[in-house]
Amino acid sequence: MTPDLECLTLTKRFGDTLAVDEVSFDVPRGSFFSILGPSGCGKTTVMRMIAGFLEPTSGDIRIRGRSVLDTPPNKRPVNMVFQHLALFPMMNIADNIGYGLRRAGLPRDQIARKVDEALDRIGLPGIGQRKVDELSGGQKQRVAIARCMVLEPEVLLLDEPLGALDLKLRERMKVELKSLQAAFDTTFVYITHDQSEALVMSDHIAVMNEGRFEQVGSGQDLYYRPATAFVAGFVGDSNRWPGQVERVEGDALILRTDSGLILRGDRHDRALSPGDRAEIFVRPEAIRIAPSAEDLAGFDNRLSGTVTSLLFNGADSRILVKDAGSTEEIAVNLPQSGEFAHLARGAQVHIGWAAAQGNCFAAGAA
Known part of the structure; x- marks a missing residue:
């Protein structure tokens, strides 16, 4: 089966600085893939290139076998959840989730149906008329994911979305995110500097350091069979x-x-x-x-x-x-x-x- 996402010798330079150095990986369909590394290692740059916000210096990005290098961000079959969720406070929950569908010109009844289905999937049925400030941090997180998922992206990109949450909520959301990924059966690509997040949620993890991948494997591989000294010292x-x-x-x-x-x-x-x-x-x-x-x-x-x-x-x-x-x-x-x-x-x-x-x-x- 063709992977949902393939990055081939992906490289990005900012002037004389080599931020991403010939990174290659693929993400199987329907899996949870994390890029784990310290601040400044290049993981956000990889994410932004996949989303189309940055143009690679060289290499290719393919989604389900098709190169997207010439495809603008709003036309790529991906969506992105940021650390700061950017929900619209002047809109109720249903309008927040349906925002992208309205921009796409879908009929009102179809939007309502898709919004209701999304709320059911994230375990928050019947809250469509509530305001954003009436939700807990974890509920806002789920609404932000639902807003992306109603657009049916082939790949969902998550840029450290738990970073702004308190410790107890972050621990609970690790389990919830994995459950949501299974409920939507969509490929998640997640970046984090928190090894616990990556180990708990991911099917496969890439450990990144100074622009390169040190090792790609399951959490068990990285923890018990580290391939490099960096992985042995960074994971666990x-x-x-x-x-x-x-x-x-x-x-x-x-x-x-x-x-x-x-x-x-x-x-x-x-x-x-x-x-x-x-x-x-x-x-x-x-x-x-x-x-x-x-x-x-x-x-x-x-x-x-x-x-x-x-x-x-x-x-x-x-x-x-x-x-x-x-x-x-x-x-x-x-x-x-x-x-x-x-x-x-x-x-x-x-x-x-x-x-x-x-x-x-x-x-x-x-």
Whole structure:
């Protein structure tokens, strides 16, 4: 099946600045695709080129197999939801949703029917006569999406639409957006700097950095099998140690970290060899806490240390541990069983993890 969206070696320069550097990707029909990256990485520039607000320096943009480079924004089969929703306060909800349909010249009865169908799909039936300022933030978000979806775009572009919402509403809207995408069965292309948004909602995610895509894959791929040091450090939380490779043993390498630890990790970068500078990344939840060193006998990496901080966050609580021979603190998630809930600053603990949980990359690649 032809993808809904294809970007082929898409490049954008602003004078001497290379904002987007030969980015290529495709978005399968009916999927939720996110572009995730830090501010200034080029993700908004990609979005604006797809929408037609910016002209690429080179490359092609195809929607369902047809190039749209020569198609003006108002003629492209896409629509866009911005961070600031720009609902019209002088109009009621029905008029807001039907605005684009009126501009297209549809009959009044057809507009009314499409507006009612859209309100049903977003779970807000019967509110057409209400004013914008009578809605909650989440309801306004859904109305903004409905206003786009009644025009039946082949691709809906969403430019950090949750950024202006408070934390609790943002968490709820992650689930609602995914549900809305399924209800409309339309391809969503979403940009964000918030990794949680991308991981929760997306079928596929592209991690962008300095104008290029570092990795494209599912949330599980990016989290558990990062392809680069940047992805390992940007997606999720990780302990990160730079150091020097002491030796290589098959798929594993032994790293002497700058902080004084000897760690064994998985050699993701096959070019690494003894003497090379490298970095190892280990997730806090991959590290096990045990009451004694004997309980960690099966782990490749075993350390004893002192708890320097307890970071309480309910089910996501963790401790920071400092090994006697190191200058760094190690973040360790507390098990949800509550077995170690009593730990406090100054407690002595034993921690360990398998070599396969440590992703190693050449230093300076992030």
